[in-house]
Amino acid sequence: MLQFFRRYQKILFFFTTGVIAISFSFFGSYSAMNETTIEDPVVFYTVDGSGVKRSEMEQMILFLATDVYDKQSVGWGWGPNFLNDGVVRYDIVASGLAPVIAEKYFPAMKEELNSRLQKEKRFRPYIHPQARFINAEMTWSHFAPELKASYDALRASANAVNKETFQHRIDCYLAESQFPGYALAQVMRYQEGQYDWVQADPTLTQQDLALFHYHSAEDWFGRAFVRLCSQFVINAAKVAEERGYVVTKEEALADLMRHANDSYQYEQSSPEVAYSGSNDYMAEQLRRMNIGRTRAVKLWRQVLLFRRLMNDARDSVFVDPLVYEQMLAFSGAAVTVDEYCLPEEFRFDNARSMHRFEVYLDAIAERDPKDPLALPHRFKSSSEVMRSNPALVQRRYALAVSSVDKEHLEARVGVRDTWNWEVMDLNWAKLIAEFPELRAASTGDESQRYNILANLDPNTRNRIDAFARAAIVKEHPEWISETLGAAKIQVGEYSLAYGGKNFPFEGVTDRHELIAFLDGANIVDPAHIEHVDADASLAAYTGDETHYYRILVLDRSSAGDEIMNFSEALVNGAADELLDNLLKKAYGAIREKDPESYRQADGRWKTLNDVKAKVANEYFAPLHQQVYSDYLVHGGKKAPTEPTGDFSAVHRVDAGMRLLRDQVAASPEAAIDLLREGIPTDVTYGKLSLRIDPTDQWRLVKEERVVERNQYDGDLSNSSVGLGYLLTLKEGEWSPVLRSDDGHASFALVRTFGISNSDVLKKKVEEAGMLLGAEAQQILCRELLEGFRVADAIDLTVEDDEAPAEADEDAV
Incomplete structure (x- = not known):
C-alpha cells in the first residue's frame, strides 16, 4: 500500500489540490451571490430630529436594565451590568422622576404591569419548614418595616396601572434595595441559631430570597418602562447639548473605568473573575453584552449629559437661611x-424607697421633732447605733482573700478510698453511731461490711458515703492549706457589719471574732501577697468547718467602727432589714385598728407579706401628710386630692x-x-x-x-x-x-x-434644599416630556426584537 502511494504521489497531490480549489471557488461564489444584509432601522427620532437606530436603542436598554447593585445582590460572577452605577435606580426612581415620566405612558406598560401584579399576588415569601415563626414577613416587620408596609400595599392593589400602585411598586423596589435577599438570609440564619431545637434549613442559602424573585429594574417595572427611561435619557442628552453642556469621550471612558475598577476590587477574589486587571474585566463585561467600547463610551456620555442637566436643575435652588434663623431663635x-x-x-421613686430612708434616719440621726422633713446634721455615735442597730455599724478592710469549701475538698476522695475507710473497725463504729440502721449488722469482717453497704438503698448509701468523705477531709487538714495556697486570690474592699443578713464571708457566725482577728493581723504590702504567709488565725479561717478562707489584711480603716451611709445601707441590705423589722413590730397594733381589712375569709390574720405596703402606708401616714402639706404651702399645683406614699416619695427631700x-x-x-x-x-x-x-x-x-x-x-x-x-x-x-x-x-x-444646636440650621437648610431641588427636577422633567411629546420623540410602539450585532470592530 505504501509503495502504491509513493509511486503515484504526484498524481494524488494534483488531484486533491484540484478538488479543493474547485469546491472553494464554487461555495465562495455561491455565498457572495446569496449574501443578505441585516436591517438596522431607525426606531425613533430624538427631539432634535436625529434618528436612533434599533441597535443603539437596544444597547441603551441593555446597559440601563441592570446595575452594580443588582450584581451585589446576585453575588459573584457575571450577570448584571456593573458599569451602570444606578441610573434607573437613583437618577430616575429614587429622585422621584419615575412617576412623572411613566404617568403619560401607562397604557404602553399596562400588559407588563398587569402580569407582574398577578405574579406578586401569588408570591409566597420564605417560611422555615420546621419553625414557621422564622419567616420572611416576620423578619421584614422587625428589620425592614417600610418594606413590609410597601409589600402589603402593593399586593392589596386592584389596579396595576395607576399612580398609587406604581408608587407602591417604587417604594417596594427602593426598600428591597436597603434589605436585599442576602441580608434576609443572614438574619434568618441567625434566628435559627437562637433555638437549640431548630435545625438549620440546608436550602436557605440556595433559595432565591429576593422579593418576588426580582433582580433588576426590568424585572420590577417591565421592559417598556426601561425603554421609556432609555429614550428619555437619550432625548435629555440632546437637550443638554443644545443648552451648552459638554461631556468628552475621555471623561465618559474614565467614569466607566472607575466603575469597572470598583467592581473588580469587590469581586477579584471570585473564582469566576480570572483577569489580570480591571481593563480586561471591563472588556469581558462589554463582550458579554455584545457592546463595543466605542459604543459603550457613547452610551455613557449620553447618561452623563442627562445627569448634568437634571442635577443642575436640582442644585440651582437656593434656600435663604434667614427664615430658619428666625424660627430657631425661638424654638431652638x-x-x-x-x-x-x-x-x-x-431620688425616691416609690413609697418603700422613702420608708427605708426614714427608718435609716431614725436609727443614726438625732432628728428635730419640730422639722421632721429636714436633712439632719447631728448624728448618733457609733456606740449608740451599735446598741440599737448593729447592722448599720461596720468596719472596713482591704483584703486579699482565697477560699475553698469542703465539697471541693471531698472531690479529692475517690470511691475506693471512701469504701476502705468505711469498713475499718474504728470507722465502722463511727458509722454505727451516726446511722442506727447499721447496728443490726455490727459484727463481721471487712468483706461482710462491704456486702452490707452494697445492699443498702441508694439514699442511705449516699448519706453514708458523704459522711465518710467529710470525715476523711477532716483527718487531712493539710489538704485545706494546700488548696488555699493554690486558690485564686481576690483583692478588694470589704465592709463587715456587726449585724444584718448580708455578710461577705459565708459560714461565719461569730462576726466579732473575725473582726478581732482582722484588727490584730499584720498589714501586708499588696505587691507581696503571693509570697506572704497569713497570720495563723487567718491562714485557714472557718466558721462552720465547711467554708475556709485564707485572708491577708492590706489596709484597714483608722476610724474603727463606722456608721453606714445610706448608700452603703442599701447595698448591704440593712435598710430593708430595718424597715421589715419595724413593720413586723407595728403590724399587731395597726391591724387592731381595722381588723376587717387585715383578716382572711376564714378569720385568720393575713401574713405581713400580703399587706406589707398597706401596713407601711398606715405607719408612715403622718409623714405623708407632712410632705403633702409642705408641697402645698410652697406653691405646688399638681398634688393629688389626698396624700399618697408615692407622691410623698418624689417630694420628700424638697424641704x-x-x-x-x-x-x-x-x-x-x-x-x-x-x-x-x-x-x-x-x-x-x-x-x-x-x-x-x-x-x-x-x-x-x-x-x-x-x-x-x-x-x-x-x-x-x-x-x-x-x-x-x-x-x-x-x-x-x-x-x-x-x-x-x-x-x-x-x-x-x-x-x-x-x-x-448650631447644626440644626444647616440641617434644616439642607432638607429644604433637597425637597425644593427634587421639585425643580420634576418641573424640568415635565417641561422636557412636553417638548418630547410635541416633537414625537418618545415611541414605545417599536417591535421588541433581537438587536443586530454591533457593526464596528470594538464589538468583538
Whole structure:
C-alpha cells in the first residue's frame, strides 16, 4: 500500500489540490451571490430630529436594565451590568422622576404591569419548614418595616396601572434595595441559631430570597418602562447639548473605568473573575453584552449629559437661611446651667424607697421633732447605733482573700478510698453511731461490711458515703492549706457589719471574732501577697468547718467602727432589714385598728407579706401628710386630692433642697463644702477608698447641662413645669427648687443662653434644599416630556426584537 502511494504521489497531490480549489471557488461564489444584509432601522427620532437606530436603542436598554447593585445582590460572577452605577435606580426612581415620566405612558406598560401584579399576588415569601415563626414577613416587620408596609400595599392593589400602585411598586423596589435577599438570609440564619431545637434549613442559602424573585429594574417595572427611561435619557442628552453642556469621550471612558475598577476590587477574589486587571474585566463585561467600547463610551456620555442637566436643575435652588434663623431663635432657644441635685440614692421613686430612708434616719440621726422633713446634721455615735442597730455599724478592710469549701475538698476522695475507710473497725463504729440502721449488722469482717453497704438503698448509701468523705477531709487538714495556697486570690474592699443578713464571708457566725482577728493581723504590702504567709488565725479561717478562707489584711480603716451611709445601707441590705423589722413590730397594733381589712375569709390574720405596703402606708401616714402639706404651702399645683406614699416619695427631700439652695446661692464660691466635688475619689490598688461619711452624704452633685425649649410645650413661666422654667430666667439668676426631667428635686444657676444646636440650621437648610431641588427636577422633567411629546420623540410602539450585532470592530 505504501509503495502504491509513493509511486503515484504526484498524481494524488494534483488531484486533491484540484478538488479543493474547485469546491472553494464554487461555495465562495455561491455565498457572495446569496449574501443578505441585516436591517438596522431607525426606531425613533430624538427631539432634535436625529434618528436612533434599533441597535443603539437596544444597547441603551441593555446597559440601563441592570446595575452594580443588582450584581451585589446576585453575588459573584457575571450577570448584571456593573458599569451602570444606578441610573434607573437613583437618577430616575429614587429622585422621584419615575412617576412623572411613566404617568403619560401607562397604557404602553399596562400588559407588563398587569402580569407582574398577578405574579406578586401569588408570591409566597420564605417560611422555615420546621419553625414557621422564622419567616420572611416576620423578619421584614422587625428589620425592614417600610418594606413590609410597601409589600402589603402593593399586593392589596386592584389596579396595576395607576399612580398609587406604581408608587407602591417604587417604594417596594427602593426598600428591597436597603434589605436585599442576602441580608434576609443572614438574619434568618441567625434566628435559627437562637433555638437549640431548630435545625438549620440546608436550602436557605440556595433559595432565591429576593422579593418576588426580582433582580433588576426590568424585572420590577417591565421592559417598556426601561425603554421609556432609555429614550428619555437619550432625548435629555440632546437637550443638554443644545443648552451648552459638554461631556468628552475621555471623561465618559474614565467614569466607566472607575466603575469597572470598583467592581473588580469587590469581586477579584471570585473564582469566576480570572483577569489580570480591571481593563480586561471591563472588556469581558462589554463582550458579554455584545457592546463595543466605542459604543459603550457613547452610551455613557449620553447618561452623563442627562445627569448634568437634571442635577443642575436640582442644585440651582437656593434656600435663604434667614427664615430658619428666625424660627430657631425661638424654638431652638437653649440655656446652659449648673444643675444641683442630691445623689441618686436620695431620688425616691416609690413609697418603700422613702420608708427605708426614714427608718435609716431614725436609727443614726438625732432628728428635730419640730422639722421632721429636714436633712439632719447631728448624728448618733457609733456606740449608740451599735446598741440599737448593729447592722448599720461596720468596719472596713482591704483584703486579699482565697477560699475553698469542703465539697471541693471531698472531690479529692475517690470511691475506693471512701469504701476502705468505711469498713475499718474504728470507722465502722463511727458509722454505727451516726446511722442506727447499721447496728443490726455490727459484727463481721471487712468483706461482710462491704456486702452490707452494697445492699443498702441508694439514699442511705449516699448519706453514708458523704459522711465518710467529710470525715476523711477532716483527718487531712493539710489538704485545706494546700488548696488555699493554690486558690485564686481576690483583692478588694470589704465592709463587715456587726449585724444584718448580708455578710461577705459565708459560714461565719461569730462576726466579732473575725473582726478581732482582722484588727490584730499584720498589714501586708499588696505587691507581696503571693509570697506572704497569713497570720495563723487567718491562714485557714472557718466558721462552720465547711467554708475556709485564707485572708491577708492590706489596709484597714483608722476610724474603727463606722456608721453606714445610706448608700452603703442599701447595698448591704440593712435598710430593708430595718424597715421589715419595724413593720413586723407595728403590724399587731395597726391591724387592731381595722381588723376587717387585715383578716382572711376564714378569720385568720393575713401574713405581713400580703399587706406589707398597706401596713407601711398606715405607719408612715403622718409623714405623708407632712410632705403633702409642705408641697402645698410652697406653691405646688399638681398634688393629688389626698396624700399618697408615692407622691410623698418624689417630694420628700424638697424641704432639705430649699435650704441647700439658699446656702449655695448665698455664697457660690464657698459652696465647695456642700458639693461632692470636694471629696477625693482616687482609688489605690490594695488600699481603702475614701468613703462618704454620713455627715457628708447630703453633699450635692453639680452637673452642667443644656435645657432646650423644644423639650417643653406650652407656657414655661410656671415653675411647676420643671426645668423649662429656666428659659424664663436671666443669666446669673438662681432658680427655685424645680422638678428635673427624671422627676426629682434640683435647682440651677443660669449661665448662658444660645441656640440648642448650631447644626440644626444647616440641617434644616439642607432638607429644604433637597425637597425644593427634587421639585425643580420634576418641573424640568415635565417641561422636557412636553417638548418630547410635541416633537414625537418618545415611541414605545417599536417591535421588541433581537438587536443586530454591533457593526464596528470594538464589538468583538
